[in-house]
């Protein structure tokens with residue numbers, strides 16, 4: 001099992017590396033080739049970008065650029081409130097998860113896309129992309145295609161640099177001192193890291209919502225990440241040796257292959273893929289949405305992020321990246337990586353979790369909730385089959401999850 005996973009992971013990266021060296025443009029041109037996708041009969045929403053999707057469904061949106069302290073250039077989208085009168089509400093940030101992008105919040109369309117639903121309810125919606133994904137693959141001085149240092153980040157840097165930069169930008173542009181935060185999966189990890197490493201940002205948060213929260217990963221149920229975790233260090237060494245920093249990106253084979261098969265046999269390929277990794281119940285998300293989703297998923301991140309999650313699973317701690325003894329001494333002044341101090345998170349937190357989520361297990365959520373400084377509620381979605389991706393694309397998400405969020409937003413009166 002481990003060997004197979006190892007082989008598949010290496011294969012896609014090595015193929016890409018060798019193709020690039022031979023300057024073959026196959027993998028590089030395909031993701032942008034809309035003529036080909038149209039000819040193959042792909043659902044249009046599969047390849048439209050955030051702005052195009054919003055425009056198609058008659059929402060006004062804007063594209064913003066946020067630059068972090070360490071020079072990463074992040075793309076942040078904004079969906080304007082649908083309400084005519086000036087909205088006095090606080091802005092809302094929607095933060096995506098691992099190998100994902102801003103698009104996940106709208107790709108399922110106006111009925112289930114949280115971005116649209118919030119705009120319908122008069123909210124000012126901000127949808128960022130963390131460093132290194134499809135939209136934020138840019139730096140002031142580093143070139144992501146040439147400089148391996150560009151990829152020297154994990155969710156530790158998303159939390160320490162990206163989230164604070166985005167909060168500063170949004171509060172400044174909107175002239176509001178506080179905002180709301182909604183994260184999914186790694187988007188919640190980013191928040192916990194940000195608020196514990198830079199606790200001064202807690203007072204900029206009115207309320208935060210965490211769908212499928214990830215901090216401790218002691219009790220992860222899914223067998224695949226568990227097996228991969230045992231070999232992440234080896235994988236990282238090989239990737240470093242090959243000079244590969246980026247994994248599961250839009251221009252890589254994993255994306256291209258999945259996008260293709262999900263157009264034709266979405267439940268069989270992508271439904272099964274989600275089922276064996278996250279506990280997803282096949283058929284709980286419509287075939288159309290699955291097909292569209294896999295055009296946007298695997299938007300890319302760093303191999304180091306992947307390795308950091310592997311370390312969480314193996315160490316059974318919620319801790320900073322282990323750079324090795326010497327690296328740790330240099331970076332943290334101690335031999336072992338420090339723990340994230342969750343009790344420093346004093347901003348209000350609402351955890352939303354699923355009973356059949358193989359990645360964010362209820363027992364790990366318990367560990368997190370027992371340590372948070374200001375937990376308002378842990379809400380378990382009252383449907384036994386609810387899993388990691390149902391929050392985003394399930395037709396019942398508005399009823400079972402978003403209604404809860406809207407109730408809290410209204411009650412907070414801002």
Ligand SMILES: *[C@@H]1O[C@H](CO)[C@@H](O)[C@H](O)[C@H]1NC(C)=O
Nearest residue numbers: 048049050051052063075135
């Ligand atoms: C999205 O597509 C539009 C139209 O093709 C283009 O003008 C815009 O730059 C794209 N936005 C991003 C962030 O790629």
Ligand SMILES: *[C@@H]1O[C@H](CO)[C@@H](O)[C@H](O)[C@H]1NC(C)=O
Nearest residue numbers: 148149152153323327330331
């Ligand atoms: C990545 O950054 C860490 C410190 O954050 C440093 O110790 C390490 O050498 C860097 N690795 C590379 C490949 O630049």
Ligand SMILES: *[C@@H]1O[C@H](CO)[C@@H](O)[C@H](O)[C@H]1NC(C)=O
Nearest residue numbers: 171172173174175176177178
């Ligand atoms: C920003 O908000 C403050 C009060 O919250 C107000 O006094 C100030 O005029 C506002 N600035 C702008 C440019 O709207």
Ligand SMILES: *[C@@H]1O[C@H](CO)[C@@H](O)[C@H](O)[C@H]1NC(C)=O
Nearest residue numbers: 199339340341342343344345
């Ligand atoms: C964690 O933070 C709390 C609150 O600031 C503090 O009292 C405690 O000493 C910290 N723990 C560690 C291990 O640093």
